[in-house]
Amino acid sequence: MKTIQRSFLILPLILLFVACNQMSNKTQVSADDIKNYLSVIASDSLQGRKPFTVGEARTISYLSNEFKKIGLEPGNNGSYFQDVPMVEITSNVIGGIQISGKANFTLQPNTDFVAGTRQEVDSVELKNSPLVFAGYGIVAPEYNWNDYKDLNVKGKTVIVLVNDPGFKSGDATLFHGDTMTYYGRWTYKYEEAARQGAAGILIVHQTEPASYPWQVVSNSFTGAKLYLQQTDKHMSRCKVEGWITEDAAKKLLSSAGINGDMRTVARDKNFKAIPLNMNVSLTLHNNLKSSVSHNVVALLKGTKRPGEVVIYTAHWDHFGIGEPDSTGDSIYNGAVDNGSGTAALLSVAKAFVQSNNKPQRSILFLAVTGEEQGLLGSEYYATHPLFPLNKTVADLNMDALHDYGETKDLSITGKGQNDLDDYVEAVAKQMGKHTVGDPRPGAGSYYRSDHFNFAKVGVPALDLNIGTESTTHDAAWGKQQQDNYNANRYHRPADNLSAIASYDGMAEVANVMYTIGWKLANETTFPGWKNGSEFKAIRDKEMEK
Ligand SMILES: [Zn+2]
Numbered sequence: 001m002k003t004i005q006r007s008f009l010i011l012p013l014i015l016l017f018v019a020c021n022q023m024s025n026k027t028q029v030s031a032d033d034i035k036n037y038l039s040v041i042a043s044d045s046l047q048g049r050k051p052f053t054v055g056e057a058r059t060i061s062y063l064s065n066e067f068k069k070i071g072l073e074p075g076n077n078g079s080y081f082q083d084v085p086m087v088e089i090t091s092n093v094i095g096g097i098q099i100s101g102k103a104n105f106t107l108q109p110n111t112d113f114v115a116g117t118r119q120e121v122d123s124v125e126l127k128n129s130p131l132v133f134a135g136y137g138i139v140a141p142e143y144n145w146n147d148y149k150d151l152n153v154k155g156k157t158v159i160v161l162v163n164d165p166g167f168k169s170g171d172a173t174l175f176h177g178d179t180m181t182y183y184g185r186w187t188y189k190y191e192e193a194a195r196q197g198a199a200g201i202l203i204v205h206q207t208e209p210a211s212y213p214w215q216v217v218s219n220s221f222t223g224a225k226l227y228l229q230q231t232d233k234h235m236s237r238c239k240v241e242g243w244i245t246e247d248a249a250k251k252l253l254s255s256a257g258i259n260g261d262m263r264t265v266a267r268d269k270n271f272k273a274i275p276l277n278m279n280v281s282l283t284l285h286n287n288l289k290s291s292v293s294h295n296v297v298a299l300l301k302g303t304k305r306p307g308e309v310v311i312y313t314a315h316w317d318h319f320g321i322g323e324p325d326s327t328g329d330s331i332y333n334g335a336v337d338n339g340s341g342t343a344a345l346l347s348v349a350k351a352f353v354q355s356n357n358k359p360q361r362s363i364l365f366l367a368v369t370g371e372e373q374g375l376l377g378s379e380y381y382a383t384h385p386l387f388p389l390n391k392t393v394a395d396l397n398m399d400a401l402h403d404y405g406e407t408k409d410l411s412i413t414g415k416g417q418n419d420l421d422d423y424v425e426a427v428a429k430q431m432g433k434h435t436v437g438d439p440r441p442g443a444g445s446y447y448r449s450d451h452f453n454f455a456k457v458g459v460p461a462l463d464l465n466i467g468t469e470s471t472t473h474d475a476a477w478g479k480q481q482q483d484n485y486n487a488n489r490y491h492r493p494a495d496n497l498s499a500i501a502s503y504d505g506m507a508e509v510a511n512v513m514y515t516i517g518w519k520l521a522n523e524t525t526f527p528g529w530k531n532g533s534e535f536k537a538i539r540d541k542e543m544e545k
Helices: 002-024 031-041 054-070 186-195 214-220 246-255 262-267 335-354 376-383 420-430 451-456 477-488 504-522 536-543
Strands: 081-101 105-107 113-116 123-133 157-161 200-204 225-228 240-244 274-300 305-315 361-368 392-397 409-412 434-437 461-466
Touching (some): 031 335, 031 504, 081 113, 081 376, 123 246, 186 200, 240 246, 305 335, 305 504, 361 504, 392 504, 420 461, 420 504, 451 461
Parallel strands (some): 157 200, 200 240, 392 461
């Protein structure tokens, strides 16, 4: 009886083994490798892996040594490191925002607004800068939308809404309906206002379309902010970038006779920007500090087309050491965020090297810095790439891989953006799994990790995680684990190795990414963006070069 049972068990295992071998060239990423790497990456000795600290020095030294041990070449002209020059800016608001003109009042910092600057100068000032309500602040030719049409905002300060016109419009064909496009992200609003030459920009905070409360905005404006150093010292950016509360915005808009739901007003196809006949004055004093952090980069050279590259990314950085929590723990070990992805990156690299075959295209393993401070390391790479962008096949990103074991579903962040979804779909099918989109499409998750900086320069980028349908627990369980992580461990000292329940889900994601990487590395074609993606035009232009 026992033998029969055992052979019933063994047969499917053999079949699975054969199937896996066919898919991934004789090797697999092992959960044990991930566990072993993670036990170092998330240990207290790396001090929470904060850029510019002892923790950075130890982390990048560990990662480069491991890449070397695995047998990979240095990825940057003989070095495993890519310097990432950053500037730390602490902006102090002097007084508040003075409103003058049609109405006269003062807006208070933190209660009514937050403001900062990227301009690397000692102080910036808005002096009687005319206020304009510019709707959503979007210029999107593919959606036939231009909030800045016939508008000259030189020297002016624009007030714009967060998210895009599609969100909660009830019209799935307006932008992407409730799914946020990049035009909805606050980073885009700042960039577009700068392109238009505005002196200042204030984004109206509304909890639902922003997907987080005012507290999150105001917290993110306390203390120093890190940016990449720019040759123009960010002088092409607006002098002042900030947010105002919905109440403050209502006060400003109603003084100018705009009442009712501001989203409805701005969503109108015939909307035209509205001068508010009020001026804004504000002074910021800055403290500046320059520092250099590092991406870690390792290369597996392709046998047939070494000039073409598939890139794997994971951010190595986290928050370092902070205030002790209720248990007395003050080290932000970031075991899940993003020790998991970094350990998976090393494990995928190891599996590639240990395979009997060699990939035809090159594979670059890139552990980036400064994700937690605004995706800085990946932004630096994407704007200073080591391979031409039109030879860069794809970016495969792993960030905060869930630790509750295998699932029947695989979650594609921003599903529907590009052809890499189809690669996941095919592998998922072979594994008897299915794919799902991210759980909160309105929150714009696709724009919130390192893959996004590749998308921004046109490189098809994929961010993958396990889903919620556990293979071992009931339907509600996986979601509970995610909610529990978000409430109690995410960006807290409690994101510890000891809390990790299982490495199997991490290995599952790593193996799917590994299989996709092989396929991409041995193809001669380039995956593209789906029609309707805001990144398609950028890639198409790049590939013509
Ligand atoms: Zn994080």
